[in-house]
Amino acid sequence: MRAWVYSKAGKSLASALTLSKTARRPPSPLPADKLLVRVTHMSPNPADHKVPEIGQLASLALTRSFTASPGMDYAGVVEEVGAKINNTTTSRNAVSYKPGDKVFGKVESTPFGTLGEYIQPFPNGCVPLPPSVSPASASTLGTAAQTAYQTLIPYITPGAGDEVFVNGGSGGVGTFAIQIAAKVLGCVVTTSCSSRNTSLCSSLGAATVLDYATTDIASALRARGQVFKLVVDCVGGSPADLYTAANDYLLPSGTFVQIGGDFSPSALCATASRAMWPGFLGGGKRAYKFLVMETRRDDLVQLAQWMAEGKIEAVIDGDVYPFEEAPKVFEKLQTKRTRGNLVVKVSD
Incomplete structure (x- = not known):
């Protein structure tokens, strides 16, 4: 072949x-x-x-x-x-x-x-x-959409209007995460991306789009207060203080979910710090999950149905x-x- x-x-x-x-x-x-x-x-x-x-x-x-x-x-x-x-x-x-x-x-x-x-x-x-x-x-759909699905479904109440922050909304997982959160689950979505992708993320359903090149993302989120139910970090290599800052913008019952990331020593150390550094020593105080995506046939069936119904689309x-x-x-x-x-x- x-x-x-x-x-x-x-x-x-x-x-x-x-x-x-x-x-x-x-x-x-x-x-x-x-x-x-x-x-x-x-x-x-x-x-x-x-x-x-x-x-x-x-x-x-x-x-x-x-x-x-x-x-x-x-x-x-x-x-x-x-x-x-x-x-x-x-x-x-x-x-x-x-x-x-x-x-x-x-x-x-x-x-x-x-x-x-x-x-x-x-x-x-x-x-x-x-x-x-x-x-x-x-x-x-196999990896990008299924990853987005598994970062959202366990933590969101459909139709409740939960606020979700997607860090890196213009990539493969991010574009699906915005659509599933906003158009399927009825969430209010805030996302970050570069200026050239602002209109794309808005068209997918993001209510607020932050330009990471000109905005201190952690400070902008802190200014909102503790309103977010979920953070989906599609970047992985972003500074560890994005998770530490979640003490101020994530609800006490909220969850910070990280996907992907580099295999460089600095990125691996940042991930380990998020997972293990205790809050009383200056680490994050919110629930932290590193997603390891699992292939599930029912998930793929659901994603295909949503795509057929026009609720999500491939970018x-x-x-x-x-x-x-x-x-x-x-x-x-x-x-x-x-x-x-x-x-x-x-x-x-």
Whole structure:
């Protein structure tokens, strides 16, 4: 099959990727508990390049292979169905798959990532594509939208008008977090972004948009008082005092949720400080959670339904990239200046 592969990423996965027209396909015969899916679209996420760039051992530990294709999120077409799949009942309903079905979802770490033409997802990470949702849009739901969903749903009372602050609202997770909070859960959303993305965040449902280049975010939030029910920190590498300042702007019962972040020593120290430094020694006094997203089929079904109903939409930065230009999406992703998500067309 055609696939972009790497063996050693170094400091830049983009420069390490090589296009192979004769790459190894996933194992045959197909495992009984998996599907064989031909990928039509994929959407990269920061973890796709950050983990390989830590070093070859980190990549090897996750993919169990010295050569791998990156990518977790996808939309595609079912080519083959494992023998046990159609006998499985999910928590929501029973789903029967057949060759030709259009699907989307997320695969776990594997040598056969979604930047290759064929993948073998488990059924919990593979959901039928609603007819009204484009494959390109659906390919962004697996990680970015599902992460946003899991940062909000456990902490928000739908329709209660809770106030939510999204730090970094113009990125992949942030654009979905604003929409789910404002348009689905009825929250009052404040977010931060650069000046060029102010109108975008407002159009997605943010009531207040703070320009981080010209505004001291912590001070601006403190000035509001203890009104926020939830903070979703999509930046991760932001100064630790954003969490410490939450003593003054987050309700006593509120929660500070952090997602992502860099693997640099300073970023890791900041995260550890938030999690472990006690409030009586000057640390934060509000509940702190570092989100480790889990792939849940019911979450993906719900997100697809909201997208089909027009309650949320995928924000795709620029045009969908052709497969031959896939390294460019990782170059752009590394700049941390993307608006929403990036998408690659893998096959027809």
